[in-house]
Amino acid sequence: MNLPEKISTSIKMNVAKRKLDSRKIKSTHGNPLEQWGVAKIKKEIAKDKELKKLFGDKDLNREDIKAYKLLKLKELVDYVSKNSPYYKELYAEHGLDSSQINSYEDLAKIPLTEQDKLAAHPYHFLCVSRKDIAREFTSSGTTNMLKRVAYTQGELLEIVDSVISGLKMAGMDSNEDTLQIMYPTITATWDPGLVLSKACDLGGFRSVINNSIDAQSQLDTIKEKGTTLIIGTSSFIYNFTIEANKIENVRDLGIKKIICSSEPLTDTMRMVIESVWGCKAVRQWGMTELGLANAIECEGQDGLHVNNPDFLIEVIDPKTSEILPPGEEGELVVTTLRRKCMPLIRYRTRDISAIYDEKCNCGAHLDQRIMNVKRMDDYSSKN
Incomplete structure (x- = not known):
């Protein structure tokens, strides 16, 4: 990289850092991911006259955030009805508009978004000009259906922002911390x-990538870095x-935490990992279609905390599509509340979980949490 390129990169990095709310969050002041989510929501309220009229400058409680998410959903339905060819046609066919969505019970009126529709016609979901797309990712996930998803530069920065707060949590x-990143088996258009x-x-942390499948190589990197x-x-x-x-x-190597992602982590697997390393192993869940990093466990290991301002989570019966109450296991359905490039509304993940509604033992009480995520095949074989 020559000097002008280095200067340009440095300027871009500094501009990006100033936009990150996660950098202002202190791990000692409560759950960092919840703090980040509340900060994002408050910032949006401060910029929107209607939201400010409704919520003012008060501290937000659980009911406020639920009301905020419902308003964002109504706004999103209007947005995609105008800008997305897929949703425009779908909602016209069902005679749906945002005036019909006034409670969480009304979510059932909104058609579910199936994965095969996204796989077959990805650009029908697009709500912005192709020139506004910064990156496109393709992933088959667990369904073996190739799905292409696009993001703007701003949305990519938002993903990074949420990842930083998740790492802090x-x-x-x-x-002084160094994250060792091990993804030798991932094959996708995103890394x-x-x-x-x-x-x-x-975020101001150090990291090292080692994609070797050799255990000794990984151990050597742990010691060197x-x-x-x-x-x-x-x-x-x-x-x-x-x-x-x-x-x-390996207990002598000083590893503080292990984050297990991309696949379900069984209790037996976790028990083995924790006993060998002498530290906690936490679960992380995400999908390429939803922004890569969507939920992660805290120190209490009492469910995965969801990126609060970004997603509205539901659980449905995968056979009947009935919305299930908190605590009852079923298929995760996710709405991307703040995405403008290629939003997804009531997207069927084909993953199984349940919503935890009570306060987490880490002290967080404003965000949604989900239980350990399982594959649909594992669930179907038992039901």
Whole structure:
């Protein structure tokens, strides 16, 4: 990189850093992801006359946030009805408009978005000009359906912002921390390692990517870089743990936390990982279609905290599409509340979970939480 390119990159990094609310959050002041979510919502209220009239400058409670999400949903229905060819046609066919959505019970009036529709005609979901797209990602997820999803530059920065707050919640709290990123088995048009390393750069943390499947190579990197946290796919970390334990006592390496992502982490897998490393292993869940990083466990390991301002989460019966109450297991359905490029409304994830509505033992009480996510195949075989 020549000098002008270095200067340009440095300026862009500094501009991006100033836009990140996550950098202002202190891990010692409560749950960082919840703090980030409340800060985002308050910022939006401050900029919107109608929202400010409704909520003012008061501290937000759970009911306020539920009301905010319902208003954002109504706004989103109007937005896609005007800008998205897919939703414009779908909602016209069902005679749906935002005036019909006045409570959470009314969510059932909104047609579900099926994955095969997104896979077959991705650009029908697009709400902005193609020139406004910064990146497109393609992923098959667990359904083997290739789905292309587009993001603007601003939305990519929002993803990075949420990742930083999630990492803070997982235990990264100083520039002395180093995140070791292990995704040797991921094959997609997006690289989770690059997303995470960029988040660390902007968040003021150190990171190192090692995509080797060799346990000794990963252990050598931990020692050389002073790794304090590890993130990777659940199955890889589990297998790496077993192999590393045969080589040496890894408890002596000083790992503070292990984040298991991209795949379900069973209780048995977690028990093995934690007993070998002597630290907690937390679950993370996300989908490319929804923005890559969508929910993560806190230190209390009492459900995964959802990115509060970004998503409205429902759980439905996968056979009848009936909306299920909190605590009851079913299919996760997600609405991307603040995305403008390619929003998804009531998107069927084909993943199984349940909503936790009570206060978390970490003290967070404003965000939605979901239980450990399972694959639809695992659920269907038991039901």
